[in-house]
Amino acid sequence: MAEIQLRNVGKRWGSFVGVDNFDLTIADKEFLVLLGPSGCGKTTTMRMIAGLEDVTEGEILIGGKVVNELEPKDRDVSMVFQSYALYPNMNVYENIRFPLRVRGIDQSTHDEKVRRASAMVELDDFLHRKPAELSGGQRQRVALARAIVREPNVFLMDEPLSNLDAKLRVSTRAQIKNLSHELAVTTIYVTHDQIEAMTLADRVVVMKGGVVQQVGSPTDIYDKPANAFVASFIGSPAMNLMDGAMSGGTFTAPNVKITGLNAPDGPLTLGYRAEDASLASDGNGQINAPIYTLELLGDATMISVRVGDALVSVKADKTYRAEIGDMVSISVPNEICHLFNANDGARIGE
Known part of the structure; x- marks a missing residue:
């Protein structure tokens, strides 16, 4: 079970408040979207869950266990970045396989796991290619497959579609939606794009200036925005x-x-x-x-x-x-x- 609890979590740099009193329970297998403009604290919140940023105050629990002091590698989370972060000297197969090698997973299982993950994101015909030979959309799918292959308790996705053109964003968004249904893994997804939030999320957290403005289903937030900021940010x-x-x-x-x-x-x-x-x-x-x-x-x-x-x-x-x-x-x-x-x-x- 991968329920995530953020108990009055805050992040400060001196007098600057990045995230203020974030208090929320994310249910096991829930797809939660953190939505807001640049600088609102959504990526900082995700990085604290991943262990890439220290928490200034409050506690983060994953599966009932406080993880504040745990290293990122010990939190059983898998992160997909905006920048893909692929290894240029490795082909697609080895890029997907890399987390298995690092974690010392039994090598006899690697091929099956890699091919299962690549099939999920339709990369079977590209396993021999290097990242430089791929389009932006294909590279993002490699990053997704590399996250999937680890079979983590939690997926963290930081604006994974922002570098793609409009048409690719639509098709990759559909792929992520289908994957979340198929994998049934707790997922936290950061975006500034309210269409992504509305189409992907079970619940949306709208943030501004480090403060949560509203939490609810896409329908709740669309139909009854808690304030004028939420009203101005949701809808197209x-x-x-x-x-x-x-x-x-x-x-x-x-x-x-x-x-x-x-x-x-x-x-x-x-x-x-x-x-x-x-x-x-x-x-x-x-x-x-x-x-x-x-x-x-x-x-x-x-x-x-x-x-x-x-x-x-x-x-x-x-x-x-x-x-x-x-x-x-x-x-x-x-x-x-x-x-x-x-x-x-x-x-x-x-």
Whole structure:
């Protein structure tokens, strides 16, 4: 069993706080994604679990055992790096085999283990090649196979797809998703890409400035972001956020008036998702403004308008045609509105 517990874990360098009071239990066989912008503490958290960074405060337990003082090699974790970290002088077969040799695994089992791991990531035809003869996607699959061959209790993956082009990212992401299902090993995955987080995770931890902002399933975080930061980070496009004021149940901002809302009077941030809103053909929508830009996405047309300093958007049918500067009316029903405190960004209401 590879349940991982982080008990009030922190990392500091002098007065700088890298990770602050991280407290979470990761279930056995769970696929957990640490998500956030650069510098938020997600990679530092993973490196502390791996033993590559010392913990300043708190405890890390793997399988019920405190591992703070254990060397990385004694924690039974396998890490996949963004940079692949392959040995250029070895062919693919020997790169995959390397962890078995280092750990003194019975040599009679090496061939079977290597070929099983290579088959899982579809590398059987490349075992004789050197890393320099491989594409970026193939090199990343070698790194995955090298992690798999060890049969660890925990997989740690640090932005493994960030060096790949868009098409390869999609196919390799699908491969990782299938592998996690097939191997059923506790996995912690670091990324700044919210699409990776939404598609791969059982649970997502959203981080900012070393502090956990929200923990939940992708659906929970998408449907009920805990604060304006999470709302702005999750979704493609991200949630539209408008700064305005609430008075007597009516929210107003430049070009915006939404009535019948339940929130205290005063400054407020209101959010909605582009796919939840629609164009009001009768002109009686809650947002009325000239078109700032149109983007044809293939399956839809994204229309953006300016509200104060913000650009907010709505998804229209792919056949929709208009010109920049044309007036549009956007329907934003009450039930799709998310309300956030203007000062600290905390969610208001359910």
